[in-house]
Amino acid sequence: MPPELAPEPTSDSCARPNPAGIRRVAVLTSGGDAPGMNAAIRAVVRTGTQQGLEVVGVRRGFSGLHRGELSLLGARDVANIIQRGGTILLTARSRTWRTPEGRARGAQVLRDWGVDGLIVIGGDGSFHGAHFLQEEHGIPVIGVPGTIDNDLYGTDHTIGYFTAVETALDAVDKLRDTGASHERIFVIEVMGRHAGHIALDVAVAGGAEEVFIPEDSKPVSGVLDIVRDSVAKGKRGSIIIVAEGYPGGATGVAEAIEAGTGLETRVSILGHIQRGGSPVSSDRILASRLGEAAVYALMEGRRGVMVGRGASGMLYTPLHETWEKRKDVSRDLYRCAKTLSV
Structure with missing residues (x-):
């Protein structure tokens, strides 16, 4: 089943019905x-406040939840x-939360604070924790996709992805x-342990000669002819993009190039700089829309779903489907990357 499409508002009024009787919601950020x-x-x-709800902020994710690190936010x-x-x-990240005892302690903290629903901003690991909290203790949970990898099923894009690509x-x-300047080959590793979305976008936008992603197990040997051809055409340098989840990573690709061509090759692993920095406008807008939708979802009585955004509007996807179902990279974009690398 595809994700459920959220109904369009019937008026421009900011006030929304609250059939679930939600009075107090909690919000936390978890994972990377x-x-x-x-x-x-x-x-x-701000959405909760405007709707007459109280909002509780949980510090340090699930780790802080079971320790009671909560405070009211206005x-x-x-x-x-x-x-x-x-x-x-x-x-x-919380090891304690992976245990039934840890989740029970966190659930009791939420009950002690009079929380009617929890909004979890994070990725698949965070959604696992949220899913089990609801299944075991009946606390309504809504997920908001916050991960630079863009690897969650049920939304076209995740919060942080656009900024990570730009960085x-x-x-x-x-x-x-x-x-x-030095007539060298640079093999650049970007984040993406299980998904090549960042690598693919960066390869196309950066004019890379080749890209390696976890979704395609093509052999490294194929890049040798591409590099030799680039040199023959008079290119003074080449850029190869590698997602961190590709077997061997950037180091493996660079070693294969040097061994097969004898050309000077350098590796640059961008690492965690991709997670930092001021969010670009697209991430700010997406996050604002999803945060608002998460509050409305709780008020409508929804639970155990992730709010996402697609071409047709806001989407609701059961939390377990966000990690059980696979979100592939754009194969058209992958073809485009190969076409334009000549």
Whole structure:
């Protein structure tokens, strides 16, 4: 079944019906940080406040939840954060939350605070934790997709993805300059442990000669002819993009190029710089829309779903489907990358 499409509002009024009787919601960020998480927090707090709800912020994700690190948030508490990277609520990974005892402790904290529903901003690991909290303790949970990898089924894009691509692309442009100056090949590794969305977008936008992604197990040997052809055509440098999840990573690709061609090759692993920085406009807008939709979803009585955004509008996807179903890269874009690399 495809994700459920959210109904369009029947009026321009900001006031929404609250058949679920929601009075107090909690929000947390979990897993890896992503640019735009603060915009989503801001949207949750201000939407809830406008609807007459109380909003509780949970610090340090699920780790902070079972330790009781909660506080009430108002509209002024989220002022001047939409442009900031990272998350004002902080984030952490919690081993304790992986246990039934840890989740039971967190559920009791939410009950003690009178929380009627929890909004979790994060990726698939965070959604696993949210799913089990609801299944085991009946607390309504709504997921908001916040991960730079863009690998969650049920939304065209995830919060942080656009900014991560722009950050990586800026680095690629700079490395191309120095690569051309020294007549070197640069093999650049971008994030994407299980998905090649960042690598593919950066390869096309950065004019890369080749791209390696986890979704395609093509052999590294195929890049040798591409590199030799580039040299024969008089190119002074080449850019090869590798997603971190491709077997062997950028180091493996670079070693194969040097061994097969004898050409000087350098590796640049961009790493966590892709997670930081001020979110670009597309991430701020997406996060704002999804944060607002998450509050409305709780008020409507929805639970156990992720709010996403597609070409047709807002989408609701059961949390378990966001990791059980596969979100492929754009095969048309992959073909385009190969076509334009000549």
